[in-house]
Amino acid sequence: xKIPGLKDRKYNCGQLRGANIGERVILMGWIDNLRExxxxxxxxxxxxxxxTQVVFSKEKDANLLQKVQRFSREDVIAVEGTxxxxxxxxxxxxxxxxxxxxxxxxxxxxxxxxTPFPIKDEISSNISTRLKYRYLDLRRNPLQNKxxxxxxxxxxxxxxxxxxxxLEIETxxxxxxxPGGARNFIVPSRLNPGKFYSLAExxxxxKQLLMVSGFDRYYQIAKCFRDEDxxxxxxxxFTQIDLELSFADMDDVMEFxxxxxxxxxxxxxxxxxxxxxxxxxxxxxxxxxxxxxPDTRFGLEHFLLNDFSRNCGVxxxxxxxxxxxxxxxxxxxxxSSKFSRKNIDQLTSFVKKEDIGGAKGLIxxxxxxxxxxxxxxxxxxxxxxxxxxNFFKAEPGDIIFIITDKxxxxxxxxxxxxxxLAKDLELxxxxxxxxxxxxxxxxxxxxxxxxxxxxxxxxxxxxAEDIDLLGTENQGEIKSxxxxxxxxxNEIGGGSVRIHDSELQSKVFAALGISPEKQQELFGFLLExxxxxxxxxxxxxxxLDRLAMVITQAQSLRDVIAFPKTVTGIEPMSGAxxxxxxxxxxxxxxxxxxxLQ
Numbered sequence: 001x002k003i004p005g006l007k008d009r010k011y012n013c014g015q016l017r018g019a020n021i022g023e024r025v026i027l028m029g030w031i032d033n034l035r036e037x038x039x040x041x042x043x044x045x046x047x048x049x050x051x052t053q054v055v056f057s058k059e060k061d062a063n064l065l066q067k068v069q070r071f072s073r074e075d076v077i078a079v080e081g082t083x084x085x086x087x088x089x090x091x092x093x094x095x096x097x098x099x100x101x102x103x104x105x106x107x108x109x110x111x112x113x114x115t116p117f118p119i120k121d122e123i124s125s126n127i128s129t130r131l132k133y134r135y136l137d138l139r140r141n142p143l144q145n146k147x148x149x150x151x152x153x154x155x156x157x158x159x160x161x162x163x164x165x166x167l168e169i170e171t172x173x174x175x176x177x178x179p180g181g182a183r184n185f186i187v188p189s190r191l192n193p194g195k196f197y198s199l200a201e202x203x204x205x206x207k208q209l210l211m212v213s214g215f216d217r218y219y220q221i222a223k224c225f226r227d228e229d230x231x232x233x234x235x236x237x238f239t240q241i242d243l244e245l246s247f248a249d250m251d252d253v254m255e256f257x258x259x260x261x262x263x264x265x266x267x268x269x270x271x272x273x274x275x276x277x278x279x280x281x282x283x284x285x286x287x288x289x290x291x292x293x294p295d296t297r298f299g300l301e302h303f304l305l306n307d308f309s310r311n312c313g314v315x316x317x318x319x320x321x322x323x324x325x326x327x328x329x330x331x332x333x334x335x336s337s338k339f340s341r342k343n344i345d346q347l348t349s350f351v352k353k354e355d356i357g358g359a360k361g362l363i364x365x366x367x368x369x370x371x372x373x374x375x376x377x378x379x380x381x382x383x384x385x386x387x388x389x390n391f392f393k394a395e396p397g398d399i400i401f402i403i404t405d406k407x408x409x410x411x412x413x414x415x416x417x418x419x420x421l422a423k424d425l426e427l428x429x430x431x432x433x434x435x436x437x438x439x440x441x442x443x444x445x446x447x448x449x450x451x452x453x454x455x456x457x458x459x460x461x462x463x464a465e466d467i468d469l470l471g472t473e474n475q476g477e478i479k480s481x482x483x484x485x486x487x488x489x490n491e492i493g494g495g496s497v498r499i500h501d502s503e504l505q506s507k508v509f510a511a512l513g514i515s516p517e518k519q520q521e522l523f524g525f526l527l528e529x530x531x532x533x534x535x536x537x538x539x540x541x542x543x544l545d546r547l548a549m550v551i552t553q554a555q556s557l558r559d560v561i562a563f564p565k566t567v568t569g570i571e572p573m574s575g576a577x578x579x580x581x582x583x584x585x586x587x588x589x590x591x592x593x594x595x596l597q
Contacts, residue, residue, distance in 0.1 A: 014050020074112035290415035295489025357413035493542025
């Protein structure tokens with residue numbers, strides 16, 4: 001066989017069907033499997049489209065059979081042959097199961113050594129080995145399918161945005177370092193000694209400036225960078241579906257994004273439980289679920305119990321409320337029979353874990369006919385027991401769990417408890433997709449040092465009725481015109497109405513403790529731009545990686561990113577980050593200690 005090229009590859013390994021019987025074709029790919037049987041060798045040829053069985057027989061060509069017997073798994077070959085029917089050996093395990101290729105000639109492009117782990121769907125190899133040989137791991141169907149699905153998602157989103165008059169405009173990666181919501185990667189400038197760029201954590205300021213420029217509908221599949229510790233649903237470099245609209249308010253953006261996601265789901269043959277995405281304020285989400293990204297595929301909502309607890313007879317609850325703590329409860333329908341004392345002790349140990357919130361204990365009450373039985377039931381009068389049963393709308397056989405702690409801890413503990421209960425009771429259908437908008441987030445919050453910071457970013461517009469609170473001791477009560485889209489308990493993306501008035505923008509900067517001089521130093525170019533006619537505008541940024549993770553039901557962002565980092569920020573395959581020669585750091589004006597080189 002002459003060495004074949006792309007023009008000879010008219011079919012892929014998942015394409016041939018009964019209609020192709022009798023054709024002479026050339027297939028190219030990797031050897032997935034080899035097996036000899038009765039004077040013939042059966043070879044499974046694989047590419048990303050599928051597998052085709054190829055037959056080499058002694059009867060047809062003994063020399064060709066002898067040649068192929070020296071081949072190994074993962075060799076890359078081209079096979080020329082005739083498409084035959086499998087007759088009575090048709091299989092539905094592969095898409096090409098009604099045919100096979102009778103080999104007439106073969107060419108081996110390259111040989112493969114024995115791979116560090118088998119290239120098959122289910123393997124037990126540890127993640128470290130698979131990340132080191134990521135290019136091999138990516139040959140496996142589960143990962144390939146996720147990467148392919150991610151590509152489809154990007155394509156459908158781009159098509160939708162293009163068809164709605166959005167312009168794809170790239171913004172810089174290397175930008176001015178300005179304070180934001182995340183730690184930035186810093187890049188030294190060789191041409192400007194002593195000065196630094198930051199890698200953009202988002203295109204935020206640039207897309208606002210594009211609105212000033214008159215590009216009223218912008219989007220970008222944007223690469224973003226944050227120097228934060230990676231975790232299961234976060235990487236240091238990630239991809240955003242970034243968009244901005246002029247003359248838009250909060251409802252306009254949310255309604256457009258809904259249409260975009262409904263269109264995407266339809267193209268992927270998926271469905272949301274809701275055709276109109278429900279909306280809930282941040283405060284309602286915290287009260288009901290203890291988190292601003294609740295999973296609404298199941299119930300188990302929280303109940304606020306401070307009013308009940310003030311004179312309930314249970315000392316620990318009464319004292320907790322007086323000291324400013326929050327009391328919350330959760331009802332598990334029919335849970336009495338599902339939770340033995342051993343199970344309850346296990347739950348108690350769970351909520352006491354520091355990473356869960358470090359609860360001091362867990363109160364439990366089983367609902368019987370008109371009364372409660374449990375850890376503190378003897379302290380609660382019959383009247384108060386009836387009040388609690390009615391408040392929860394509880395039925396005999398239900399069980400109630402109660403937590404009290406400082407508000408932030410109570411929310412965190414109860415959120416974790418709710419999700420654990422749902423998992424243990426198998427209440428979550430992984431094939432369901434439930435959506436939710438969470439709106440009106442707090443404008444500001446305090447960091448560990450007690451300084452005010454932006455809950456989203458400092459360009460978010462405050463609610464009109466709260467603007468007068470800027471710069472006061474009550475500015476923590478200011479609501480922002482911000483919104484997050486949550487799908488299956490994952491924050492898929494968020495956005496806000498932006499400030500388009502330079503005076504208001506300066507007030508927000510001042511509320512964050514940024515002096516007028518510092519404002520000019522950091523954001524002078526933006527404030528200057530706002531002097532020349534700015535349309536009201538709003539936008540949204542969705543995490544493409546996280547979206548792909550949810551749609552493919554992946555367990556980690558790693559599974560939908562071709563070459564991800566580990567939790568320590570290392571890319572095991574190439575060894576990044578790595579030391580560089582001193583001459584490179586020297587010309588950047590960076591002095592690296594010898595022990596670190």
